[in-house]
Amino acid sequence: MRPSIRRRLLMLLTGTVLTAWLATAVFTYFDARKEIGEMLDAHLAQSAGLIAAQLEHEFEDMDDHEATLPRQYKHERKIAFQVWDKKGRLRLRSASAPEARLQSQSEGYGDAVIDGKRWRVFSRWDESRDYLVQVGERYELREELAESVASHLMHPLAVALPVLALLIWLGVGAGLAPLGNVAREIQRREPGNLAHLDEGSAPREVVPLIAAINALFDRLRNSLEQERRFTADAAHELRTPLAAVKTQAQVALGARSDAERAHALASVVSGTDRAARLVEQLLVLARLDPQTALPDGQTVGLHDLAAQCIAELAPAAAVKGVEMSLATCDAANVAGDAILLGVLLRNLLDNAVRYTPAGGEVEVGVTCTKDAVLLAVSDSGPGIPETERAQVLDRFYRVLGSGEEGSGLGLSIVKRIADLHRAGVSLGAGPDGRGLRVEVAFPARLR
Secondary structure, X not given: OOOOHHHHHHHHHHHXXXXXXXXXXXXXXXXXXXXXXXXXXXXXXXXXXXXXXXXXXHOOOOOOOOEEEOOOOHHHHXXXXXXXXXXXXXXXXXXXXXXXXXXXXXXXXXXXXXXXEEEEEXXXXXXXXXXXXXXXXXXXXXXXXXXXXHXXXXXXXXXXXXXXXXXXXXXXXXHOHHHHHHHHHHHOOOOOOOOOOOOOOOOOOOHHHHHHHHHHHHHHHHHHHHHHHHHHHHHHHHHHHHHHHXXXXXXXXXXXXXXXXXXXXXXXXXXHHHHHHXXXXXXXXXXXXXXXXXXXXXXXXXXXXXXXXXXXXXXXXXXXXXXXEEEOOOOOEEXXXXXXXXXXXXXXXXXXXXXXXXXXEEEEEEEEOOOEEEEEEEEOXXXXXXXXXXXXXXXXXXXXXXXXXXXXXXXXHHHXXXXXXXOEEEEEEOHHHOXXXXXEEEEOOXX
């Protein structure tokens, strides 16, 4: 069963009230015992004083034998008194009093155990010190009075707790009503309606939830807009190589000579390669776009990764006559995803090799500073004008007059992977002011 906030609040609040009520009852019980004890102690002293004041008149007509007063009330068995003369003879006692002295001491308060029952006793002499009066009371009476006070406090709980639970249930329901209103408003919306929810009439506690939902709407809107732009641009970019492939295939079908047919088929292969590369880059971007952070960072050695990527592209560079080199420092480690960093390096190297003329150079360098690990790829190609360096990081943007075919996605892929690694990408002039230098600065978290 799904957890319910309403039910949880009901249980917490009723449990809290019940606990507080029980704690109050326990405190009241012990406090009542103390107050009742003090009050009854005073009553014992007062009763002993009254009996002592009446002794002279009571014993004028009595002989020397012991007298016992009959029991008249139901609680008298829990209260007792004795009167002893100075010779140690018991002259008068209540029906509930034993024949032995209630306590051995002759003055003040004391505790005694008689027939297994605990008694509270007060003793005093009369004014002439002829008679000793002892008045006792069983502790059981005191406890019964304290329990009665506490139990009377608990009696209303049987009625109050269910009523309180009902009121809490209704009150929590009313308090959670704004959440229901938000849910119903979202349910009534069309899928394409990503307008902000109104925060004006919402309670203060619900505003953070509405703000989070509105922020989610903003991210969804941006994501959908990017997806629409990406789809439109991808369709446009794919249309060009596919149209070229179709045209060259038609030329090959209508060719009148083997040379013409071979040239057309070679163009078909070239156009197919271009379309395949474009599709591969589109798939990489489609995989990267939904990610907002790397799942699990691992230690990646940039030197080894750069050497591996150079080895993969070395055949293509050799065919074109481009020399590739690697310069590095020790312990050039970064935290990231080795596969994605490999994609980043291959895109940088592929761009550098393709745009570097025959006999040119491509250099990869990894340097370590106090705050960053810098990966740089430099070439001796035509470079990129300073006014266009920021734009080439956008998707499908190509520098005119470069002499090379491309989709304009390589550097945008590099930028996206760098963003996921919290790295910065900067473009500048190559060695001696010629060509292009692309530098990626990674945080120096792992060494």
